[in-house]
Amino acid sequence: MAQAVEAALGTLAALLLAALLAIVLCSVVMRYVFHTGFVGVEELCIWLHVALIAAAAPLGLDGPLAMRMDLLSRRLPEQWRFAAADGFSIVAGLVFLFGGGEIMALLGGTSPALGLPEWIRFGFVGASGLMLLVVLALKRLSQGRELCLGVSLASGVAIYLAIPLLSVDTGLPASLFLALVAALGLLSAAPLPHAFLAAAYVAIAFGGGLPEPAIVSTAVSGMSKFLLLAIPFFLLAGGLLTVSGAAGRLVRFAETLVGHRRAGLAQTTLLTSVFFSGASGSSVANAAFGASTFYPELVRKGYAPERAGAIIAATSVLDNVIPPSIAFLLLAAATQLSVGSLLVGGFFAGGLMALCLAFAIHFSAGDPGTAPRATAAQCRQALASALPALGLGIIVVAGIRFGVITTTEAAAVAAAYTLLLSLAASGRPVHAFASFRQAAAEAAAIGLLIGTAAPFAFLLALDDIAGLVSRCVSMLGGGAFAVLLLSNLVLLTAGLVLDIGAAILLLGPILLPAAVAAGIDPVQFGVIVVVNLMIHGLTPPIGILIYVVSGVTRVSPTALFGAVLPYLAALLFALVVLCAFALLF
Amino acid sequence: APALVRPAHARATTVTIASLLGEDKPETKIWRRVADVVEARLPGRFRFNIVANGALGGEKEVAESVRLGAVQASLSTMSSLSGWVPQVQILDLPFLYRDAAHVRRVVEGGIGADLRQQLAEQGFIVGGFIDYGARHLLTKQPVTRPQQLRGVKIRVIQSPLHQKLWSAFAAVPVGIPITETYNALSTGVADAMDLTKSAYAGFKLYEVVPFLTETGHIRASGVVYFGSAFWSGLSDEERGVLGTAVSEGASYFNQLIVDDEKASMQQVEAGGGTVFAPEMPEAWLEGAQTVWGDLADVVGGMEKIKAAQGA
Numbered sequence: 001m002a003q004a005v006e007a008a009l010g011t012l013a014a015l016l017l018a019a020l021l022a023i024v025l026c027s028v029v030m031r032y033v034f035h036t037g038f039v040g041v042e043e044l045c046i047w048l049h050v051a052l053i054a055a056a057a058p059l060g061l062d063g064p065l066a067m068r069m070d071l072l073s074r075r076l077p078e079q080w081r082f083a084a085a086d087g088f089s090i091v092a093g094l095v096f097l098f099g100g101g102e103i104m105a106l107l108g109g110t111s112p113a114l115g116l117p118e119w120i121r122f123g124f125v126g127a128s129g130l131m132l133l134v135v136l137a138l139k140r141l142s143q144g145r146e147l148c149l150g151v152s153l154a155s156g157v158a159i160y161l162a163i164p165l166l167s168v169d170t171g172l173p174a175s176l177f178l179a180l181v182a183a184l185g186l187l188s189a190a191p192l193p194h195a196f197l198a199a200a201y202v203a204i205a206f207g208g209g210l211p212e213p214a215i216v217s218t219a220v221s222g223m224s225k226f227l228l229l230a231i232p233f234f235l236l237a238g239g240l241l242t243v244s245g246a247a248g249r250l251v252r253f254a255e256t257l258v259g260h261r262r263a264g265l266a267q268t269t270l271l272t273s274v275f276f277s278g279a280s281g282s283s284v285a286n287a288a289f290g291a292s293t294f295y296p297e298l299v300r301k302g303y304a305p306e307r308a309g310a311i312i313a314a315t316s317v318l319d320n321v322i323p324p325s326i327a328f329l330l331l332a333a334a335t336q337l338s339v340g341s342l343l344v345g346g347f348f349a350g351g352l353m354a355l356c357l358a359f360a361i362h363f364s365a366g367d368p369g370t371a372p373r374a375t376a377a378q379c380r381q382a383l384a385s386a387l388p389a390l391g392l393g394i395i396v397v398a399g400i401r402f403g404v405i406t407t408t409e410a411a412a413v414a415a416a417y418t419l420l421l422s423l424a425a426s427g428r429p430v431h432a433f434a435s436f437r438q439a440a441a442e443a444a445a446i447g448l449l450i451g452t453a454a455p456f457a458f459l460l461a462l463d464d465i466a467g468l469v470s471r472c473v474s475m476l477g478g479g480a481f482a483v484l485l486l487s488n489l490v491l492l493t494a495g496l497v498l499d500i501g502a503a504i505l506l507l508g509p510i511l512l513p514a515a516v517a518a519g520i521d522p523v524q525f526g527v528i529v530v531v532n533l534m535i536h537g538l539t540p541p542i543g544i545l546i547y548v549v550s551g552v553t554r555v556s557p558t559a560l561f562g563a564v565l566p567y568l569a570a571l572l573f574a575l576v577v578l579c580a581f582a583l584l585f
Numbered sequence: 586a587p588a589l590v591r592p593a594h595a596r597a598t599t600v601t602i603a604s605l606l607g608e609d610k611p612e613t614k615i616w617r618r619v620a621d622v623v624e625a626r627l628p629g630r631f632r633f634n635i636v637a638n639g640a641l642g643g644e645k646e647v648a649e650s651v652r653l654g655a656v657q658a659s660l661s662t663m664s665s666l667s668g669w670v671p672q673v674q675i676l677d678l679p680f681l682y683r684d685a686a687h688v689r690r691v692v693e694g695g696i697g698a699d700l701r702q703q704l705a706e707q708g709f710i711v712g713g714f715i716d717y718g719a720r721h722l723l724t725k726q727p728v729t730r731p732q733q734l735r736g737v738k739i740r741v742i743q744s745p746l747h748q749k750l751w752s753a754f755a756a757v758p759v760g761i762p763i764t765e766t767y768n769a770l771s772t773g774v775a776d777a778m779d780l781t782k783s784a785y786a787g788f789k790l791y792e793v794v795p796f797l798t799e800t801g802h803i804r805a806s807g808v809v810y811f812g813s814a815f816w817s818g819l820s821d822e823e824r825g826v827l828g829t830a831v832s833e834g835a836s837y838f839n840q841l842i843v844d845d846e847k848a849s850m851q852q853v854e855a856g857g858g859t860v861f862a863p864e865m866p867e868a869w870l871e872g873a874q875t876v877w878g879d880l881a882d883v884v885g886g887m888e889k890i891k892a893a894q895g896a
């Protein structure tokens with residue numbers, strides 16, 4: 001039953017993604033071929049994107065998309081593992097459901113571009129809250145966790161009903177309580193977006209300035225940015241790149257270039273990751289690809305399993321630094337920085353990080369046998385067959401930077417291009433459709449996180465935390481060095497427990513004004529923020545890249561966290577160089 | 586946690602105010618001034634929490650937050666409120682208003698009173714009308730006549746009114762967020778756009794669209810407003826003080842904009858921007874009048890438009 005509901009939601013989300021892709025591509029064609037545009041395309045796409053997130057959000061309850069930190073809950077008896085976590089999910093579901101309902105009554109207004117009532121967009125999220133509760137209940141019942149479900153349902157509903165009756169006046173900022181409750185949710189293994197949403201609701205009792213419907217409207221506004229539409233497209237492109245076999249040809253090309261060096265296959269993994277990064281915007285896609293493609297080969301060539309997994313995870317960090325990059329999209333959406341300028345900064349930073357990783361691999365990986373040097377003819381041949389995939393990166397980056405299309409449109413063109421490659425390769429649309437479903441589910445997980453981080457960001461702004469940070473900085477002298485040092489320490493600490501996307505959305509707008517005031521170039525600073533936080537894909541407790549690699553390869557996360565240390569050191573060194581560069585130039 | 590539940594009147598009422606821009610901009614300065622004036626007249630009664638730099642969202646999100654009770658007051662251009670009160674678009678009709686004084690007469694007359702009433706019915710209590718200055722045409726190649734816009738890709742805001750205007754001149758509207766606009770213009774995703782002089786200088790757009798044609802096609806009008814739930818919770822005395830402070834604030838804002846435009850144009854000239862006067866006014870007007878016709882029913886009829894024109 002749970003599976004049937006999930007399958008239906010997944011298909012709906014995949015169809016919405018396909019519709020979005022078709023609409024964005026049509027509008028590009030209309031503009032360049034027919035020299036005309038539609039009224040309201042942008043708005044329509046935003047609404048469909050919200051619908052996509054709403055449809056697929058209930059799918060992210062389990063697996064790596066859930067963003068659960070299960071260090072403590074793992075020690076609980078099997079039956080009770082989700083008792084506390086589900087309490088948060090149930091409060092979150094109720095807030096979406098009833099907050100969305102209140103908006104329908106209170107918001108009013110008609111979208112001028114679409115001529116439809118504005119509440120529809122918020123109604124999607126209300127329905128999503130309901131589906132979340134349904135899927136959660138069905139899942140726990142099918143797992144035989146009736147008692148656990150009963151307890152979390154009772155406590156969730158009790159908290160939901162009690163909060164409006166409470167008023168606790170401590171004189172402390174409400175955002176502090178939001179952070180504390182969210183941390184509690186994180187520790188109890190609730191999905192991070194559910195912890196954020198439930199915490200924003202609990203903050204009402206502590207004088208938080210966001211009433212329930214405003215929590216939901218702020219969350220939906222957070223998702224409602226045209227720029228963010230690039231995320232499902234980049235995820236789709238990453239997935240289809242693998243399905244189409246184009247990624248495999250990238251591997252062969254990289255091998256002809258570096259396969260003969262010391263630790264040749266590991267260096268090939270790195271170089272392939274660089275190529276893949278130039279076409280995909282998602283480190284998770286990169287890690288999943290690397291783990292399924294390189295891991296068996298690396299182990300067969302004699303690399304220790306945890307070493308092989310660590311190399312794959314570490315090289316995947318590059319994907320969000322080398323453009324295109326979802327992390328830069330999030331930062332641009334949160335801080336008004338231009339994506340175009342961030343991308344240029346990302347090229348240099350990514351190149352530097354790749355270089356540092358190449359050295360670390362050279363000295364750490366041992367030398368478990370290398371391939372013979374490829375002949376010039378083999379190189380040319382490999383290059384020719386890799387061109388379609390390399391061409392993708394050129395389309396995206398040139399399209400955004402030097403050319404003709406906006407970031408969102410470039411992402412759509414990239415997705416369409418990989419779709420054609422995969423149809424040409426297999427001729428079976430079934431595989432492609434699976435990629436749509438997967439990309440939609442991943443995009444919904446990211447979109448939900450973006451949305452639920454927005455009420456938190458709103459309260460941080462109300463409590464003027466950015467002002468607090470800049471006052472701290474001026475106490476330290478206010479110089480560029482002090483700002484950079486403090487920012488990096490804040491980011492390195494926050495990144496340990498926060499998801500990378502959430503940290504960008506919450507900390508970017510807080511740290512950036514202080515950096516600009518200290519005379520640091522905002523784009524360079526933005527690159528430093530992203531590089532710093534991406535490194536946390538490799539750190540415990542919630543290093544997402546480690547978990548993805550572990551999920552595919554079945555090597556334990558603990559072993560991977562240990563083996564990744566030399567590469568972590570190399571990436572931190574790159575970060576220091578970037579900071580020094582920002583101070584000197 | 587120590588639970589100290591105190592009666593609400595014992596402490597200052599928090600007024601959360603959202604401003605789109607930074608501390609040095611008229612959008613924020615107006616609220617600093619209002620807060621000072623109110624504090625002088627009613628000491629300790631209100632705590633103004635002025636959140637600048639768009640940290641609480643764009644104009645439309647802020648208006649939604651005002652309706653849902655998370656924000657109490659803000660500024661807005663007319664087009665962001667047109668989803669609730671379509672009639673406000675009468676102030677956005679292209680080539681209808683000759684200058685700032687003309688708009689002032691309209692908002693101080695019967696049309697302005699109607700709009701106040703309609704906005705109040707939708708939960709927005711108008712404290713005063715403001716004038717952000719006129720929008721002008723900005724291009725990569727000089728454009729002084731409407732025919733030169735044929736096939737030109739122009740960046741437009743998500744508003745049917747704006748899209749209709751540029752389509753009437755056979756230009757191709759492209760929707761691009763303002764943060765990406767500089768990049769899009771420098772790379773050729775768009776070749777033209779329209780904006781007020783202050784914003785033109787503020788975003789340094791003269792570097793990528795160096796030709797400004799003083800079309801003044803749309804006078805960007807707006808309002809200073811309070812949420813009606815907040816407003817109806819105030820005493821008569823408080824309403825009187827806040828209302829006067831905001832009304833004075835609106836005049837202060839309008840003066841700041843005028844000063845800012847002067848400084849902005851000096852910056853534009855120093856940065857290599859060139860200003861042109863539009864030619865063939867009747868051809869510009871002809872395109873604009875198709876928009877008047879399209880929106881006549883929405884804003885209250887062609888007689889109302891003619892009345893605004895003659896004010």
Ligand code: NA
Binds near residue numbers: 280320
């Ligand atoms: Na990338």
Ligand code: NA
Binds near residue numbers: 269273313315316
């Ligand atoms: Na990789």
